[in-house]
Amino acid sequence: MKKVGIIDVAKAAGVSVSTVSLVLRQKGKISQATIEKVQAAIASLGYVHNVAAANLRASTSNLIGLILRDFGDTFAMKVTASLIQELETQGFMVFLAQPQDDEHLARTLVSFSRQGVAGVIWLCADHRCDTLPEPLKTCPLPLVAVSQTPLQSNIDVVMRDNRQAASLATRYLIERGHRNIAWIGGEANSLLRHQRLLGYRAALAQYGLPLREEFTPVCAEDTFAASVVTRQLLEKNNTITALLCHSPHAIIGSLSGIQQVGRTVGKDVFLTQQVSLIGFEDMLQINLTSPSFTYVSSASEEAGRQAAMLMIRKLKEPTLPPQYITLSGQLVPRDSA
Incomplete structure (x- = not known):
């Protein structure tokens, strides 16, 4: 059977x-009547429009390359879902890649260029580095980064405000009567931990509360390490009534540590057995726990939407100067604090 082409559609519709x-x-x-005639001809002939070929002929593209390295990171996955939804609504398609090292990343960018990708969105997952990977520094395509920590790069960036999130959580606890608030989780070289601690310390200073370094121990990103650190902290400082948990591992581990010292999780500061908990991720495993956890949202869906819209603006206005968009989280009070 002969393949139906655009000439056949034109003849059937009686147009050029x-x-x-x-x-x-x-x-x-084009008049609405002509549009309807063409659409009717397309439907009757079964014509399929080859968008990729049309893009190549017109030297334009509706393809966006999306790069992420950690499919297990819930923030990245929520950003991805929101970003793809927004781009598809605007008529774009997404190529997804997961390069595991800089060599693979360089090959991915070459492949994107050959496929006619119009721009690249990079989801940064490394909390220890504040610069772009080398292949991205020389990427000729329009580039937008979505990051959980600040990036020292002259590119378009969408990131969440970690200082604001930690300050918001700390102030919430202080205003509920807590005066001895500790921090659980985060490795020493984590920029995410560093940014959040700045907000935590600023909130303590705002209310005239002393900063005690022993209340902010570093901790490996696993539940057992968080459990051990929590138990040791509460055994040495039985006046602690609230914990800020750096990660889901820290929250889950702290539950075990609290139970091991004979205390419970709850929001009543006047019950000395209770310890209030606040986290920083609106994640499924947190939402399914009992008691339900108070947390500061990661603004992941909004980050995806902002990154998509920023990329579209860059494609329409190539001379647009780099923008740095910082998104604030919202505190969701529940049963744990």
């Missing part, structure tokens, strides 16, 4: 090939 092309690309001033 250029008119069909304009209808397919949704360009030009």
Whole structure:
């Protein structure tokens, strides 16, 4: 069977090939009656528009390359879902890649260029580094980064405000009567931990509360380490009534540590057996726990939408100067604090 082409559609609709092309690309001033004739011809003939080939002919593209390295990171996955939804709503398609090292990343960027990708969005997952990977520094394509920590790069960045999130959580606890608030989790070289501790310390200073370094121990990112640190901290400092948990591992581990010293999780500061907990991730495993956890949202969905819209603006206005968009989280009070 002969493949149906744009010429066949033009003949069936009684219009020129250029008119069909304009209808397919949704360009030009075409009457609604003509559009309906062309669409009817397309439907009756079963014509399939080859978008990729049209992009190549027009030297334009509706393809966006998305790079992420950690599919296990819930923040990245929520950003990805929101970003793809927004791009598809605007008529773009997404190529997803997961390079595990800089060599693979360089090959991915070459492949994107060969496929006619219009721009690249990079989801940064390394909390220990504040610079771009080397291949991205020389990427010729428009580039937008979504990061959980600040990046020292002259590119478009969407990130969450970690200082604001930690300050918000700390102030919430202080205003509920807590005066001895400790921090659980985060490795020493984590920029995410560093940024959040700045907010925690600023809130303590705002209310005239002393900063005690022993209340902010570093901790490996696993539940057992968090459990051990929590138990040791509460055994040495039985006046602690609240814990800020750096990660889901810290929250889950702290539950075990609290139980091991004979205390419980709860929001009543006047019951000395209770310890209030606040986390920083709106994650499924937190939401399914009992008691339900108070947390500061990661603004992941909004980060995805902002990154998508920023990329679209860059494609429309190539000379637009780099933008740095910082998103604030919201505190969701529940049963744990």
